[in-house]
Amino acid sequence: MAFFCQKDSYATELVTEVVSCSPAQLKTENGGKKETLSGYNVILKDTVLFPEGGGQPDDRGFIGDVPVHRVTRQGPEAVHFALSPLDPGSEVLVKIDWNRRFDHMQQHSGQHLITAIADSLYGFKTTSWELGRQRSFIELDTPMMTNEQVETVEQLVNEKIRQRVPVIVRVITTDDPEFNQVRSRGLPDDHAGPVRIVDIEGVDANMCCGTHVANLSDLQVIKLLGTEKGKKNKTNLIFIAGERVLKYTARSYSTEKSLTALLKNGPEEHIDAVEKLQKSVKTLQKNNLTLLRDLAVLTAQSFKNSSDRSKVFSLHRKEGDNEFMNIIANEIGTEDTIVFLTVGDEKTSGLFLLAGPPGIIDQVGPRAAKILDGKGAGKKGRFQGKANKMSQRGDVESLLQEVINGSALKEE
Template identity: 55%
Template sequence: MPFMCQNDSYSTLHTAVVQTVTPAKCKVSISGGKEQMTEGYEVILDDTILFPEGGGQPDDRGTIDEVPVLRVTRRGGDAVHFVPSKLEEGQEVKLKVDWERRFDHMQQHTGQHLITAIVDKKFGHQTTSWDLGRNVSFIELDTLSLTIAQMQEVEDECNQKIRDSTPVTVHVTEVGSTLLENVRARGLPEDHVGSVRIIDINGVDANMCCGTHVKNLSDLQCVKLLSVEKGKKGKCNLYFLVGNRVLDFVAKKYADEKSLTKILKCGPIEHVEAVERSVKQLKQTQKEAKNLLREVASFEAKSFKLSVSENRYLRLHRKEGNNEYMNIVANELKGIECYLFLTVGDEKGEGLFLLSGPDKFLEECGKNISDAIQGKGAMNAGKIQGKALNMKGCKQAEELIRTFMSK
């Protein structure tokens, strides 16, 4: 039989009886979306309002007697609740569901059924999989793409069905029932036991599904199709938002718009034009800066040439420099026997380096100097060049160079 969360997806409180409690380990989400292996207990109840993951829908969160439920999975006909604290078998407990998470999943899941059905009906493109993401969901379609006009057509019909307050009915039947003959489905899981649920969007779609759904499309509020991106071979992904996620999206974009208005010092209508103008100015400034950097590199190399007879060692660091800057200096001094140690980037963090000198110097000292700055590079055409992971080691590297030169 279906769980109570499937019989009444709007139920948020329930009293149940603990049937089994087993010590276990489980991977649970921690801060930042990472998973961590955690010790706890697997609890099976006589019934539950907490949905176990399945059908592309993530599991619910909630509490059992104020003990947080960290995961809910399905094992055969049982829902297994993973909790950090032990409960007693036979104990009567009170369940509470995290309604904000549950309702979001209901909106996205029913919205997925609606979008899938309308895309299939209008254009004959079937949904091969879907993903209920944390912020944005998508369906994978067996077509290379959808046009903007097709997306708008699908979105308009979805929202019309919502405005029509189209009912969503759940039918429970058995495997082999004639009700399943005209139902869209991709087959039952191998470990499926018991009854089969059919989610029927009146006049739109009937589909086998174990997930939680709204009773009426009006609870979806609205559907927004965002974009189509290339998917697996011969397929594409259609990204969408439903219900509260649309409102959250609008709120975020409005906050961004206010920030841009303050930064760009113009109204929202002029934002694009102002950004394009700023990007154009930035490119011009970057071009001019590159030209100046080239001139500085050439000037510094020529200045060193004037004193090379007295001082054969050139040490340069330029925070805003790049590989081109170092190579210009090195190329200007090509053919002159001297020692070059050039660096660019953050003096206290990471950067780039170029080391040049006589072959004997590079062979005997190159590795030690590179190790001092945690350099990762290769020797080529009389120089070692690459990335320095520890620019604080430059002082030690200079001492190695001076020691070699003094010999």
């Protein structure tokens, strides 16, 4: 069955009838957080909303005033997931999110065109593709693609766009002789009935269930951004088409303006300026690390040379690291001294280290980690880890003093 959206990719609304509505759940991911929505699966007599398929994501839109959060194909039916129920038998107006739909049409038709040109020029077969949120890629069955080949494909696909080549959707049966001649990666296992052929006149004929532009001129422009290594000795060709090229250009220009203002030079000098800054930062980091190590040694020596030094040495330094803490602990020595060191933010997260007689550290290490709302591990008189409540380090100091006062450490 061909849905209305497949018969007319440019239709933005459709009056139809609700066939069924049943409780359902939808697993989603929002901002990296997975959640399950409770709602309803709605089947309509026909739909203007495209269910995902052929590498193309599904549409978004409304049934009446009820938002549609997902559209999937189950056999011959398109299933719409909504959070509110709809009455079976009722007449409804279905509207699509046109910006999302047209973007998908541009990327999908662009993929067909790029695939056809890459195949005809170099014999690079498409094995899969992905329509991403900002950019898409075509997986080509070749271990590499040269810059010259990428440029040639880009020139030719844009030439076809300028030629305003028609894109015609036809329907054939599986016993039609043409069925075995058109390009295809196979039909779904549950497919039944006629087959849609998307024909870019004189360029390509391919089986596809997706929505497409009626003329290559609607693609506006295609930009091939480059290649990256794909799976199993294949190459991913990255591209954007249509409105995405305009948005990409706007973002790139905005970035260029910001870099020009920050670096105080022209765009052609940005790379050299950033490379110089990176070298300077590496030098500063190296010098800072050397100074931090020297400071650790001096800090430890100052404590050791003190005539009235305590049996507990405690220090927090925002700029330190694990190496800084371990140098201090090594320099002080922990046979008769407990060393408690922390680095990072004074109130929130950071690193901590406890060093001292193994019997005491084994006892207080886990307790200190709990006080600091952190986790750690240790052995041989050392316990270190990450803390989330550095503001509680005073409580750890109190704990250490209590342990010292009640311990069997030998008085000097």
